[in-house]
Amino acid sequence: MTPDLIYGLTGIAVFAIGLVGALCAQDRLRRVLALKLCSVGAGFVLVVAAWRTPPADPDPVPHALVITGIVVMISATAVALALIRRLQTLEAEDDDG
Amino acid sequence: MTDAATLFDLLLAGSVIALAIASLTVRDMFAAIVLFVIFGLLSALAWVRLSAPDVALAEAAIGTGVTGALLLKTLHHLRYVTGKLGEGQARDLTPIATVPAGVIWANAAFCGMITLGLALAFLGAPQAGPGFDSLVAEAMPASGVDHPVTAVLLNFRAYDTLMEVVVLLAAVIAVWQIERGLSDAPAPALGEVWQGFARLTLPAIVVVGTYLLWKGSEAPGGAFQGGAVLAAVGLLLLLSRIYVPRPAHRGLARWAFVLGTGAFAGVALLVSGGGRVAFEYPAQHAYSLILLIEGLVTISIAVTLAALFHGREPVAAPAPEGRNDT
Amino acid sequence: MPDLITFISAALIAAGAVFFIAGTVGLLRFPDTYCRLHALTKADGLGLALIALGIALTASSFGEVFRIALIWFFVAVASATGGHLIATHARRVDRAEGKEGS
Amino acid sequence: MRKTAEQTAEQTPGHDAPRPVRATQMVLRDTPLPPGARWRRFAVKLVALALIWGVLTEFRLDALYFGVPAILLGAALVFVMPVAPGWRISPAGAVNFALWFAVQSVRGAVDVAQRAFSPAMPLRPGFRSYAPDLPGGAPRVMFLNTITLLPGTLSAEVAGDEVIVHMLDTRADLEADLGALEARIAALFGLNVKSRGST
Structure with a gap:
């Protein structure tokens, strides 16, 4: 049981949970949350790929990739949330007549 | 000592998975966001364990902090638009159309297959294959930092x-x-x-x-x-x-x-x-x-x-109107 | 001497962990938002202070001690402020839902 | 029709202005700043931030390329923040307060830990209000925050001049505890607040 095995499987599990959530959740906000879980799961796998048994330093390239991924994810999340806010406002207007 | 560290890893991994499930299943949306924030911080902790402090910092600050703020702001807006601002719990904010159980099961099976494939690929991957470490280490003196x-x-x-x-x-x-x-x-x-x-x-x-x-x-x-x-x-x-x-x-x-x-x-x-x-x-x-x-x-x-x-x-x-x- | 310092530091960190557990137990057992905030602000605050003290004892430079002190200070202020804001919000919700006047 | 902010404010009393506005007025009602006070405060912030920056970067000179803009920007926030009355700290009061505060926060944490671990969970929660005589700004904020770290009390809300305190056990003598706290904060800031009997 080494950390890379434990956290690698954790990452895959988190990705799977996110995937199920993104496909099956009905609340819009929760779907965004589920996609975010997917990205964290992918981050786990990449960070594990960079890991080397302690005295050795980890591989910096996947680390840089994950940081890039985090920033891209927040951009996507921000746009998705803005769309949700807009959509909800339009629907509320329709309901109010 | 190794055993204590492994125990810690297992506990942390278990908490991360449990929080991921909880944030998708709890009914109150506010609670879901709070659970997600805790999930993000624990993931960052796990990445510190995997000697990736840069990624952990970025995840804690951007992936969890700013994302959490964005989610809460959106939740507040949804509550305002749906007129549920004063309520203690945030439930059923976006209209929910029921999806047939068959579709959900098909989706779940599909996800299961993908996950299985990923897990097999992960377990079958060569341990500590050649990375970019040596290339980066070689080029470091020329990088300027x-x-x-x-x-x-x-x-x-x-x-x-x-x-x-x-x-x-x-x-x-x-x-x-x-x-x-x-x-x-x-x-x-x-x-x-x-x-x-x-x-x-x-x-x-x-x-x-x-x-x-x-x-x-x-x-x-x-x-x-x-x-x-x-x-x-x-x-x-x-x-x-x-x-x-x-x-x-x-x-x-x-x-x-x-x-x-x-x-x-x-x-x-x-x-x-x-x-x-x-x-x-x-x-x-x-x-x-x-x-x-x-x-x-x-x-x-x-x-x-x-x-x-x-x-x-x-x-x-x-003008308002x-x-x-x- | 280093052994004694290591021992004291370990003892402080263990004591801090006990208070964190107390805070968590309180969070789970206490009946309402306000009581839970008591557990979080007080027990966890002292837990963090003890752990910070324990780590500061083994720090290698003044800069490190300074950083730990800075972190403790801001977390303490943030937790008191956060506790107050959450309680204020909980009271607003209580009023809106018609529970208990004040 | 889309709701405007004002309409919603009327509909949901919980999120409307009255209470918070009162709180803001309380900060603003205090004596206006003498001219130059903001600049003096800016200078104080500048020195404090420069010290923090210096210790963080181990006083390295090349760090100042980033340090100078950051320190200036941080200190310049004084000019956008709402005005608060000035204050000064009495050194003797500060030492006194720090020691007392350390003891009280340990007592508070032990008290809450005992209640949490005790199978019977002895709680008798409830709200009480207390009207402090401290002036607005730093002394009041300090008072409100410290209440939260004292044994059994939590500052739950500010309503006008009163603070509403949540207590784990309403049988405790709130007036005496908070009176003592108020006196100590007054000493910390070198203020002259008249002592009060129990009301």
Whole structure:
């Protein structure tokens, strides 16, 4: 049981949970949350790929990739949330007549 | 000792998975977001265990902190629009159409197959295959900085980072357009305790965020982590209405948005020529150039993240009834 | 001497962990938001202070001690402020739902 | 029809202005700043932030390329923040207060830990209000925050001049505890607040 095995499987599990959530959740906000879980799961796998048994330093390239991924994810999340806010406002207007 | 560490790893991994499930299944949306934030922080902790402090910092600051703030802001807006602002719990905010159980089961089976495939691929992958470690270690002396992750981000793989800043720019343009003319949910009023807190901490956050940026050249930290911390100052100023964006500020904001991209691309083009390609910094100036780019990119990231939080473009407020465009 | 310092530091960190557990137990057992805030602000605050003290004892430089002190100070202020804001909000919700006047 | 902010404010009393506005007024009603006070405060912040920056970067000179803009920007936040009355700290009061505060926060944590671990969970929660005589700004905020770290009390809300305190056990003598706290904070800031009997 080494950390890379434990956290690698954790990452895959988190990705799977996110995937199920993104496909099956009905609340819009929760779907965004589920996609975010997917990205964290992918981050786990990449960070594990960079890991080397302690005295050795980890591989910096996947680390840089994950940081890039985090920033891209927040951009996507921000746009998705803005769309949700807009959509909800339009629907509320329709309901109010 | 190894056993204690393994036990810790197992506990942490279990908590991360449990929190991921809980944040998708708990009914109260506010609780879901809070659980997600805890999930993000524990993931960051796990990444520290995997000796990836840079990634952990970025995840904690951007992936969890700023994302959590965005989610809560959206939740507040949804509650306002649906007239459920005063309620203790946030349930059923977006209209829910029931999906047939068969579809859900088919989806779940599909996800299960993908997961199985991923797990098999992960377990079958060669242990500690050749990475880029040796290449990076070889090139480090020429990079101009002492921290490998920063060297990769701003030198070896600078194109990726440039595109990342462009994505951020695209996001803020999209958000400004999507929410054009949307009315704002009333801000929760914060009293004198909050003001005292802001007076004490905001100046210190500015200094600490800049310190993270500066430290990035030799230790974990850098433009994204520092920028996110600085963005927190903007978030707090916006939340407490100490700063209210006005139409007149748009020009300045636009300059701040493109500053990072512009500086990054500008430096890349300026150093090219004379036998060098773009991003091939002259060795004696590499350190200064990287710090210059990082400094300007940080300003852009901070302003952009704060703008993403604020949402709609601050256009001149129309008359209250004029907004009714249905 | 180093052994003694290591021992004291370990003892402080263990004591801090006990208070964190107390805070968590309180969070789970106490009946309403306000009581839970008591557990979080007080027990976890002292837990963090003890752990910070324990780590500061083994720190190698003044800069490190300064950083730990800075972190403790801001977390303490943030937790008191956060506790107050959450309680204020909980009271607003209580009023809106018509529970218990004040 | 889309709701405007004002309409919603009327509909949901929980999120409307009255209470918070009162809180803001309380901060603003205090004596206006003498001219130059903001600049003096700016200078104080400048020195404090420069010290923090210096210790963080181990006083390295090359760090100042980033340090100078950051320190200036941080200190310049003084000019956008709402005005607060000035204050000064009495050194003797500060030492006294720090020691007392350390003891009280340990007592508070032990008290709450005992209640949490005790199978019977002895709680008798409830709200009480208390009207402090401290002036607005730092002394009041300090008072409100410290209440939260004292044994059994939590500052739950500010309503006008009163603070509403949540207590784990309403049988405790709130007036005496908070009176003592108020006196100590007055001493910390070198203020002259008249002592009060129990009301």
